[in-house]
Amino acid sequence: MKEGIHPEYREVVFMDVQTGDKFVTRSTVSTREKVELDGQTYPLFKCDVTSKSHPFYTGAQTRIVETGRVEKFRARFARTTGTAKA
Numbered sequence: 001m002k003e004g005i006h007p008e009y010r011e012v013v014f015m016d017v018q019t020g021d022k023f024v025t026r027s028t029v030s031t032r033e034k035v036e037l038d039g040q041t042y043p044l045f046k047c048d049v050t051s052k053s054h055p056f057y058t059g060a061q062t063r064i065v066e067t068g069r070v071e072k073f074r075a076r077f078a079r080t081t082g083t084a085k086a
Helices: 069-079
Strands: 010-015 022-027 033-035 040-047
Touching: 010 033, 022 033
Parallel strands: 010 040
Antiparallel strands: 010 022, 033 040
């Protein structure tokens, strides 16, 4: 491998800003902030969404209320029900 062309691969703390959960993993992401975790200083990357806060993973996913759409459909086509086209 050529020297000096690859990004630095190191341990980074990813923090979920919604829940405050932190986890350490290896990454090449560049960060300006640092955080101390378990007695060591790591670069910090703040994530808007992780598996700890995403509705798909937490089971808090809400269904879209479709009653409005269904009622509009029924109201629109209720007028034509029972009439035959010539």
